Amino acid sequence: MNKYILNILLLILAGGTSQAQKKFDKQAHRGGTGLMPENTIAAMKNALHFGTTLEMDLYITKDKQVILSHDSHMSATFALNPDGSAVTKEQSKGLGLHNMLYTDIVKYDVGSRLHPSFPQQKKMVARIPLFATLIDSIEAYAKIKHMPAPIYNPEAKIPSGTYTQDYRENAVKEIMDIILQKKIQKRVIIQSFDTEILEILHKKYPRIKTSYLVYVGKNDWIGNLKKLSFKPYAYSPYYKQVNKKMIEYCHRNKIKVVTWTVNEKSDIDNLKEMGVDGIISDYPNLF
Numbered sequence: 001m002n003k004y005i006l007n008i009l010l011l012i013l014a015g016g017t018s019q020a021q022k023k024f025d026k027q028a029h030r031g032g033t034g035l036m037p038e039n040t041i042a043a044m045k046n047a048l049h050f051g052t053t054l055e056m057d058l059y060i061t062k063d064k065q066v067i068l069s070h071d072s073h074m075s076a077t078f079a080l081n082p083d084g085s086a087v088t089k090e091q092s093k094g095l096g097l098h099n100m101l102y103t104d105i106v107k108y109d110v111g112s113r114l115h116p117s118f119p120q121q122k123k124m125v126a127r128i129p130l131f132a133t134l135i136d137s138i139e140a141y142a143k144i145k146h147m148p149a150p151i152y153n154p155e156a157k158i159p160s161g162t163y164t165q166d167y168r169e170n171a172v173k174e175i176m177d178i179i180l181q182k183k184i185q186k187r188v189i190i191q192s193f194d195t196e197i198l199e200i201l202h203k204k205y206p207r208i209k210t211s212y213l214v215y216v217g218k219n220d221w222i223g224n225l226k227k228l229s230f231k232p233y234a235y236s237p238y239y240k241q242v243n244k245k246m247i248e249y250c251h252r253n254k255i256k257v258v259t260w261t262v263n264e265k266s267d268i269d270n271l272k273e274m275g276v277d278g279i280i281s282d283y284p285n286l287f
Contacts, residue, residue: 024277025277025279026052027258027278030043032046032285033118034282037123039070039128040068040129041126041129041137042126044134044150045138048138048145052284053151054153055154056154058131058175061105066174067102067128067130068128068134071097072096074105076092078110079092079109080108080112087108109125110127110128136182152187152189153280154190155192155193156190157192172200172205191210192211192213211233211234212236222249235250235257238260239260239267242276247276264286
């Protein structure tokens with residue numbers, strides 16, 4: 001091979017590697033709540049068509065099943081009772097998901113009722129899925145549609161109230177057992193607001209990528225990150241807290257910045273220009 005051609009090929013390969021390293025992480029919040037019922041299989045399938053990472057929320061049921069839900073209780077905003085009536089705020093108080101069996105949870109419809117915050121959301125009968133079932137469905141769907149292997153960004157959530165270290169460790173074990181069983185650990189980033197959850201993950205599963213979600217401490221990203229004994233894969237602040245100095249600090253420390261929840265195209269463009277590594281949005285179509 002002549003030296004000129006060889007140099008051209010090396011430049012192309014170097015450029016390809018650089019682009020891969022700089023790949024922007026587009027994430028569909030709860031599967032893209034603005035378009036589909038949140039945290040459902042239908043939402044996650046739809047999000048794949050926009051080439052996004054699948055962001056979702058995980059809770060543990062009374063019978064130790066890992067399910068997708070952002071709320072700790074059956075939602076009074078968009079859930080329907082098994083009889084088809086709307087779940088009320090009063091009913092919701094007695095429907096803590098961590099105190100319910102999955103066989104009862106699955107009877108509620110979380111997709112047919114109009115969501116007041118997301119009028120464009122497609123309506124359909126939808127159930128709260130098991131994490132394991134969702135993975136099976138999404139992996140199969142991606143293969144059938146000849147899509148890239150899905151990337152998952154689940155949030156390990158803790159119900160409101162005081163929960164022990166044992167509870168956290170058991171929750172991490174239940175989640176990780178599924179991830180390891182499904183052999184998707186190289187395509188998973190586990191996020192949490194709870195630093196103890198992240199510490200357990202880092203100690204027991206050091207190869208799993210973690211993302212530290214934060215809402216408070218706008219100008220104290222250094223203090224926030226010092227709450228962890230290790231450097232997470234990503235720092236994930238509310239988008240209005242992001243600034244150039246924060247991004248520069250994280251990048252100097254080899255930590256990515258993935259911000260939430262950004263639902264205006266102008267804000268997405270501004271944050272990308274600022275240098276964030278990823279954005280979580282209810283509207284994956286905006287990417």
